[in-house]
Amino acid sequence: WSSRDFSWTKKLEENNKKVFGNHSFRPNQREVINATMSGYDVFVLMPTGGGKSLTYQLPALICPGITLVISPLVSLIQDQIMHLLQANIPAAYLSANMDWSEQQEILRELTSDYCKYKLLYVTPEKVAKSDVLLRHLNILNTRDLLARIVIDEAHCVSQWGHDFRPDYQCLGILKQKFPKTPVLALTATATASVKEDVVQALGLINCIIFRQSFNRPNLQYSVIPKTKKCVEDIDKFIKENHFDECGIIYCLSRMDCEKVAEKLQEYGHKAAFYHGNMDPAQRAFIQKQWSKDEINIICATVAFGMGINKPDVRFVIHHSLPKSIEGYHQECGRAGRDGQRSSCLLYYSYSDYVSYCENDVDCRRLLQLLHFGEKFNSAHCQKTCDNCCKITSSVDKDVTNIAKQLVELVRLTGQQFSSSHILEVYRGSLSQFVKKHRHETLSLHGAGKHLAKGEASRIIHHLVVEEFLLEDVKKSDIYGSVSSVLKVNESKAKNLFLGGKTIILRFPSSV
């Protein structure tokens, strides 16, 4: 999609420079634009800050007709419109909390003979609930003036994502009503299952998929055990590394936000809190102060997030664990959007246990990217995460026997348990859950008790990555929380038992 010349190639180049002030295209931008302008449905997975907006704003500018953009938050939309108007691209938006007369005026303009708008932004509930909007889109469509439909933050369609929004599920109606209009779905977070969900719910046909690496080389990741003096540590960290710079501290509860902010103020920082319990005016005020650098540090719940476009956020600190690794990646992604070096700190306590934090061996990047199905060579981390920094030398160990035992244990327990349960049994746990299933009676119960904690878990992880074991994901409840059970991939596992396949893992010797 990049090499061929299209009839619009020259126009693209010119407008990218002249109107948007960019010297060149970023990875995948040109490809996405060419695909969508060729009339295909396109699904784009691009990290935050990758430049998704340009992939529809530039086509909107040079194609006849109007581009409809569905975006989840009014604050996001307003920010986009402001930028468009600054670049002299006429755009408007409709949202439920606008005056009816104002909305009518925009709709009237939309179907007038010389409509000035190139883009119309709407929130998803507008599509779900406003027949008037659909009628107007229909008029545009019959005149061949509905150029493109853009679904921003498309992962909101899926219950599997971390940000499900029911109104997004109605967006499938757009493809039904306007089958000839190309749809462009954009997101910065989508695992394979979310992507499937989105493509299906939106009714995308022969969709072209662009995905690119989620690695953010300029972010430095660390995980730190959380103690009582966590906020003191944070204060010290900021003063030593990011004095007078901007950052976000994610806290679990509203109370935590307020407490942490108050403490940091005592330590002399320009800090404020932000959470869902504040009224919208208050929140807008804080957000504004922050964007004008009048506040450096925001202590926030995850309510503070989407729509933050501040490029120079130098640190994102998780005062407590994020809800999922996807959420974590997204939240960290708000740091360093300008490409400059920035820090991501995660404080965890034992009760908050997750495997990402427990793991003190593998590269943090590798662990995060694995989650997106991306293989990462930890040599490329270049010691920009705490685990890679720790490594001075490493030893290779043959772990084939342990691997065989683990696979056998998955079989013995009937292929219906999670990896953490398999590990518990292997390491000899006598927990109630183990006893309930009588797994303490298995011959392999406790077979791995001589192993260091984390070692067996790494091996099982490796077996999953190399597909000796398969994770069968189950959606366990209506909130979409997900659990997974391990199954044996027999066709692959037979190499291990019959084919003489050995498994060697590298174990670092730490300082």
Ligand code: ADP
């Ligand atoms: P996303 O929506 O993927 O998070 P944005 O569309 O908001 O990213 O773009 C992030 C930043 O990158 C914006 O400031 C934008 O102006 C800038 N940008 C986008 N494309 C280019 C480009 N080709 N060259 C330079 N800057 C770009």
Ligand code: ZN
């Ligand atoms: Zn690393």
